[in-house]
Amino acid sequence: MSVKSKGAFLPGNSTVLIKEVEFPTPGHGQVLLKTKSSTICGSDIRAIYREHLGKGPEGYQNKIAGHEPAGQIVACGPGMKRFKTGDRVVVYHISGCGCCNDCRRGYMISCSSESRAAYGWQRDGGMSEYIIADEKDLVLLPDELTYTDGAQIACGFGTVYEGLEKIGISGNDAVLITGLGPVGLAACMLAKAMGA
Ligand SMILES: [Zn+2]
Numbered sequence: 001m002s003v004k005s006k007g008a009f010l011p012g013n014s015t016v017l018i019k020e021v022e023f024p025t026p027g028h029g030q031v032l033l034k035t036k037s038s039t040i041c042g043s044d045i046r047a048i049y050r051e052h053l054g055k056g057p058e059g060y061q062n063k064i065a066g067h068e069p070a071g072q073i074v075a076c077g078p079g080m081k082r083f084k085t086g087d088r089v090v091v092y093h094i095s096g097c098g099c100c101n102d103c104r105r106g107y108m109i110s111c112s113s114e115s116r117a118a119y120g121w122q123r124d125g126g127m128s129e130y131i132i133a134d135e136k137d138l139v140l141l142p143d144e145l146t147y148t149d150g151a152q153i154a155c156g157f158g159t160v161y162e163g164l165e166k167i168g169i170s171g172n173d174a175v176l177i178t179g180l181g182p183v184g185l186a187a188c189m190l191a192k193a194m195g196a
């Protein structure tokens with residue numbers, strides 16, 4: 001059973017194009033999500049207004065835009081190991097091979113396999129009513145967080161949390177943030193919550 005919905009594409013020339021898309025039945029280890037929230041990243045703005053390089057990790061391959069989605073699972077393909085229909089989830093924005101050293105350490109973003117694909121760049125992303133996602137890319141969204149909280153965490157908060165964890169921010173620190181965009185604001189909120 002496939003479903004149809006509209007999706008947002010970035011054809012260049014500072015435009016966003018809305019097209020009808022057909023979503024297939026999810027394959028092995030995949031889910032069909034009903035998108036509940038999908039935030040816009042600084043890198044999306046760059047793609048809309050400035051760059052369509054067509055190569056590298058941000059090479060846009062004419063897919064549905066949006067790499068910061070959160071949603072609810074409405075259908076599961078065969079071979080699911082953890083998630084089920086009805087679960088509220090965040091989609092991690094990079095789908096790595098799952099087998100290389102970087103992927104196994106949790107750094108899918110550093111995966112150098114040819115199969116690595118970022119949602120919204122090399123595979124369909126969140127700016128649509130539905131998303132096909134791999135189960136291994138899902139993070140369970142706790143009930144106390146809204147879907148929009150989840151979408152914010154998918155890229156901006158998650159990125160900065162990793163950095164703050166690595167340098168071990170605590171109540172002994174004062175933090176200077178230069179550039180208060182969404183990621184800078186996330187750094188501010190998280191550093192404060194971690195005691196700085
Ligand atoms: Zn982002």
Ligand SMILES: [Zn+2]
Pocket residue numbers: 096097098099100101102103108111112113
């Ligand atoms: Zn990998």
